[in-house]
Amino acid sequence: MSVSSSTKFSAILQPLQQGLIVSCQAPVDSPLHEPSVIAAIAQASVNRGAVAVRIDTPAHVEAVRSRVTVPIIGLWKRQISGYDVYITPQFEHAEAIATAGADIIAIDATLRSRPGGETVATLIEQIHTQLSKPVMADVDTLEGAIAAVEAGADIVGTTLYGYTDATRHLTPPGFDLLHQLVAQIEAFIICEGGISSPQMARQALDLGADAVVVGTAITGIDLLVQQYRAAIQK
Template sequence: MDLEILRDKLIVSCQALPDEPLHSSFIMSRMARAVAAAGATAIRANSMIDILAIKEEISLPIIGIIKREYEGSDVYITPTVREIDQLAICNVEIIAMDATTRKRPKQSLSEIVRYTRMRYPDVLLMADTSTVEEAQNAEKLGFDLIGTTMHGYTDYTRGLNIADNNFSYLHEIVHAVHTPVVAEGKLSTPEMAKHALDVGAYTVVVGSAITRPQLITAHFVDKINNITK
């Protein structure tokens, strides 16, 4: 896959967890079809069943992940080679994985990268990071893309947002690595997504603001309730 097709474009995350109203591979496949029709360049999707259903609907590149929890570890995004093998079966173009420094359930990050490169040399790898140091480490390990995905979601970055201080964190990441940077996480408006590209992100991933109607609705309700109080 040529990464150039993602440059300055929008990737949409089509995911719904088991406790969410839209949790359904059929619904996620139609969601992917809708955003593809609107101009999305690629899809980020979770689980084999969702990815395979999406592939039946559209031909866009897919960033595949499998969320699975293991006892004793907070890492849950494609945490082991087991998930790598399952994503490879789905023929995804890109595999994304947690690239934070947190304790892993089994293999080390470098072992997983080495395994994937050997077994599936045509698959690109995306690192989901939360700090500059993690991004730099991901670059050393040879990831093809580095995402800000986990910034604000690890214990040591909790509450932070890549849009804070006029995207100062994103600016720092972009200048700390040479690998293309994917701006992902809490980009809630088109203006924020565009600004992330202006700051230097290679591409942007937007999820909840497009594909989670329960969160979108809650945002409207909160605003209206604050006005009427």
């Protein structure tokens, strides 16, 4: 369900409406992980029509910010011992991403336990009040999405569908979750995860998503080459 035009962050969200957001990321052991390379990939994506990009780490966000003017959905993947939450898990990570130039802060908004005693609600409140940035809640279930919206999330994404213990038996894209979100929550909804063709991206929008994120199918050279090589070797 589309976000209301009266929402505080509507000026940032409106350009994303019905658009393609490209996730420009690479494994840490890949030559593509170099910030200038990620920035070039992001710029190429924007040149060909991406309305926004999704970028990991402060260094990459800073490099991309110097090359594009479209909104950047920023995140910082940090593994913290004893916790499964890793997408911008704490406020210090959100602050670093915002300082680097992100327009929107993506966080793990699943119902899993979090480090530092923070909750999804307190993290969203801090991002809103101290950073003045909208929050994209990456969720895996309807319950997590409802809780995130109640906590003040501006965007809800199906990002973690199929990637948590609660949803490991499910395979992205989460079109069934998308259908539930469209029917039951009031927020800007993004379909992300497992979109592997232009036709699937169109299907996500037809199902009611406000925007769609595509990553591996466009920018995942390392994984795609591995998959082709494995198939050929058979």
